[in-house]
Amino acid sequence: MNKIRIRNFGPIREGLEENGGWIELKKLTILTGNQGSGKSTVAKLASTLAWIEKRMVKGVMKPDWLNTHNRFVKHCSYHNLSGYFKKDTEIGFEGNAYRFTFKDGRFESRPVSTNAYLLPKIMYVPAERNFLAAVEQAQQAKYLPSPLVTFQDEYRRALKSVKGTLGLPITGAALTVANGVPYIKGEDYEIRLSQASSGFQSTVPMFLVSHDLANTISKGADPSMREFSSAEMKKLRKDIERILLNDSLAEEVKQESLRVLSSKIKIDCFVNVVEEPEQNLYPTSQRGMLNALLNHVNMTDGNRLIITTHSPYVIHYLTLAIKAKQIIAKAGQDSGITDAVNELVPLDSAIDASDCAIYELDDNGTIAALERYQGLPSDENELNNHLAVFNTLFSQLLDLEDRCR
């Protein structure tokens, strides 16, 4: 399992106050907190470090390359994090192939056993994704943030993969694509996505890219070639030729060499980092959207989903997905019960409690892991508490009204 530790970086000060400060990046990791509390900082840093690890495994970045010339800090500029470094910034990352530390301004990497490493497709889904849906020909816009440009490339590729209609997880609508233009199709309407509601505009790019990558990887198709630069492709060809044309190698050695080479490039799993998946969505649509993302993360072993959210519904609907998994395990072969569970929570979206972690970030730069009761997220989570705050505030107003009599 991957872990990340962050101290004194951007809005994060002490970071996680337990577990030695290590935030466990499980199959599903949810980050909640106020604006500016550091949710996205954790998500972006986790994405960056996983990406660096992948580059090192692929051999396109030397393990010591980031150790000098402030390269690690510069690397963080992709996510606009370069300005978050302080004198006492400490960052740790434990992946399955590399361990990274950043302390006293120095970055260090150490290899660990790579046996458990699965090469991921890492997709960061930015909060401003609706721009790509609201503005047709958004690719012609200049000065877009780098993560949005990367996401846009993947979105455009995914649009090309849509054949016929693709059901969307919200409102029963479907997506069609004609001449590269996405349309939303309902029972009695069909409109361009650029003219659809904001909920569709934020959901379609996120859902489509997630759907496309999760399905592509689960079917054994390899999206890795998409991310190869021409230089990398040239190097790959040379590496293959060097193996195949080397007459001194036995056939078995050649096959093993090709297998090792393949393991460095073939995508095994999908790491989906999604900012605020609930954006502009009605609660029932939030449920459909979350279930879709859970379905995607369940498709292939090693997939991971990191979500930042302000929505109590996301926590509530995750609770249902965890409970559903518990009941499925208890039901065993009783298809009557599993069918009934499926009516409430799609079986493909159910998730094991031990595969989930929720972290709450506060305004003081500390992070706390949400407690659980029998695997279920505690009712005492901050998003739930803020719903209850309404009741308290309203009571206080009633108390004041009483004093008027």
Add this chain to the structure above:
Amino acid sequence: MPVNFFQPGCRHTTEIARFGLCDDPQPAKSPAYLDEIDPDKWIAEVSNPGNRAVEFHAVDHCPGIDPRRTDGSAAQRCDGILTWGRSIVFVELKDRARGFGGGQGQLLETIRYFNADQGLGGYDHVRAHVANRQRPAAAIGGAQTIQTFRNETAAILGGKGVDLCLDRNIQVS
């Protein structure tokens, strides 16, 4: 000595399609009661579309209902019990509550002593409701609260636990 939770003096009956359960605010020490007239007074609202014969039995502050723990101290009591057919609903009526905390203790102890003294074996449907007088009120998620209540009542009853509803609307079906 077994407690009779259905004291004749605290029993109310109705067949009306919509009525409320009321409890006078502190410091009043009077039992909860059923009201068919004034929705503004209702803490819990009961829908009875089939006009079934429903009974409401006040529990807390009802003379003659005084369950005692083994150490002799008074057990907590919920505000009342609704029954119809083979269904029974334990009800806690909360006054201007800050959330739903606190009502479960009264419900748990009442269920414990009711089961011990009168038994729940004659009922097919058993559930508990925490109703909040305050309106408007934001509904908050209560999975942990519901799960805990289910577990604790299962331990008390030695079998299936009781469903806890964090809802002021009670449906007679």
